[in-house]
Amino acid sequence: MSRALGAALLAHQVEQLERSVNTKSNHYDSNNGGNHWRGRHNRHRSDSHPRQQNESRRANTRDDNRHEGFDATPTPRVNGRRSPNAVNGTPDNQSSTADVVITDASLLIHAPSQLRKWCQQSRSETVIVPLEALNTLDALKKGSSPVAKLARAASRVLEQQVGVNDRIKVQRDEAFLPWEEVMKGVEERGKVENTEKDLSTKDVERAQAAQTFPPPPEWLRRTLCCAAYEVSSTSAQKESESEKKKPRIVLALSSPHPASAPHPHANPKSDRASGSLLLTWAGLLSIPTIVIPADPLPQPSPNPPHVHVKDREATKPERKSLVERPPAALAMEGAKVNVSTTASLGATEGKKVIRLLTRGEKLEP
Secondary structure (H helix, E strand, C coil), X not given: CHHHHHHHHHHHHHHHHHXXXXXXXXXXXXXXXXXXXXXXXXXXXXXXXXXXXXXXXXXXXXXXXXXXXXXXXXXXXXXXXXXXXXXXXXXXXXXXCCCEEEECHHHHHHCXXXXXXXXXXXXXXXXXXXXXXXXHHHHHCCCCCXXXXXXXXXXXXXXXXXXXXXXXXXXXXXXXXXXXXXXXXXXXXXXXXXXXXXXXXXXXXXXXXXXXXXXXXXXXXXXXXXXXXXXXXXXXXXXHCCCXXXXXXXXXXXXXXXXXXXXCCCCCCHHHHCCHHHHHHHHHCCCCEEECCCCCCCCCCCCCCCCCHHHHHHHCCCCCCCCCCCHHHHXXXXXXXXXXXXXXXXXXXXXXXXXXXXXXXXXXX
């Protein structure tokens, strides 16, 4: 009897559950238009993705801005960042240093940031690297001195730009004036009657002073001959074009940072990285120059320096043995040391030698 009542109650509950499930499914199908999974699939396909909605909104905004006369020109960027001088999409107007820039090794070593500026696509300068500057970098990049590190960094910058950037060029083998021809032009400018011509009194005085100076070293002559060739070729081109446009040529150099300390193991050719001597001779030869300030020195790292394993173990306190030796054994070791010292001294002085066993027992001679 109880089994029959339990079975009837269970069947009644199952029937009520089936009715409630059927009622909910019919209500969902009526709201979604028939089959529930097909309606849900079609609903997801009809609605656009949020990303597509954002793109459509942006497109509509651009169309509205164009109709309203808004300038939609993309903002120029330098190294992935918005140029600070660019306003309303107009490119920044950077004034060029000169038409042709001849770089000295001192600028490549101490002011590489200026070289990177000239290498940018927004600049118009033609940079010429003399062959002697490359020789100086090769001579100075060996070692661990600060100048050697800067020379290696400058070499990497040139390797990235030469051959890729059309405005960064290396001096050709034939692009130089012989030193005798350069000094001959200095003698012509040093004549007194030139003061009545186009030359100024200062240029004549410089040419006269250049004749009294001791001759410069060979490495300096090569750079000066390269600069003199570029200046002379430009002046000849200017005369042929009836001075329609006067290209400006400058010799760019730099000097070491005032706060840089001398290295104890400096390269003997490190004086070539200083542009002081080149600046003097360029002024005597009336070659236009521009002095670029040196880049600031890198700040020291706030983190403590790395300590090697050997140095770390040397600074550790002496470890004590986990097993302490008894006082008797320590006293026996001290007695052995004292006796052996006395025995060695006695042997040197001609006294009787005392022989001991391993256990410390005395042996009769």
